[in-house]
Amino acid sequence: MIITQVTDFFYQFKNTVVETDEIVTQHQEAIKEYSNILKEENIHKEYEENYLTILGYAHRLENINDRIFYTFQEAIYAIDLAKQMKDDNAIILNSIVYILVLNNFVDEYFGKKIDEETKQLALKTYEEIEKRQAKENQKYHVYQ
Numbered sequence: 001m002i003i004t005q006v007t008d009f010f011y012q013f014k015n016t017v018v019e020t021d022e023i024v025t026q027h028q029e030a031i032k033e034y035s036n037i038l039k040e041e042n043i044h045k046e047y048e049e050n051y052l053t054i055l056g057y058a059h060r061l062e063n064i065n066d067r068i069f070y071t072f073q074e075a076i077y078a079i080d081l082a083k084q085m086k087d088d089n090a091i092i093l094n095s096i097v098y099i100l101v102l103n104n105f106v107d108e109y110f111g112k113k114i115d116e117e118t119k120q121l122a123l124k125t126y127e128e129i130e131k132r133q134a135k136e137n138q139k140y141h142v143y144q
Contacts, residue, residue, distance in 0.1 A: 006095040035103035056126025
């Protein structure tokens with residue numbers, strides 16, 4: 001199954017640091033292939049809000065090299081944590097979302113024009129989640 005392949009792809013790097021150059025030169029084809037299969041099978045639709053959230057979160061970094069590097073490391077960490085917690089839903093979600101976000105950034109790295117509408121939607125989605133969390137944190141501090 002494709003999700004298992006994506007999970008295994010990320011998990012193989014569990015105890016290593018993979019630099020951006022290696023990601024875009026040695027792993028670009030795998031990232032693109034996995035992303036295309038997920039899109040062809042319409043698996044990605046269910047996770048669109050999560051995708052937009054991570055995409056928006058990563059766009060806080062101006063440099064594309066940093067976005068690729070940190071997104072890749074976050075994917076490994078998120079999948080490892082989900083495996084430790086035996087949370088199959090989180091493994092699936094993180095595998096799908098992070099491979100799609102990375103594919104977006106690898107395309108951008110190689111000069112493919114980014115979809116500005118999707119980028120703006122991602123930034124807005126992330127901003128809304130940040131506002132919600134700030135509101136929750138404010139409630140928590142009021143109770144103390």
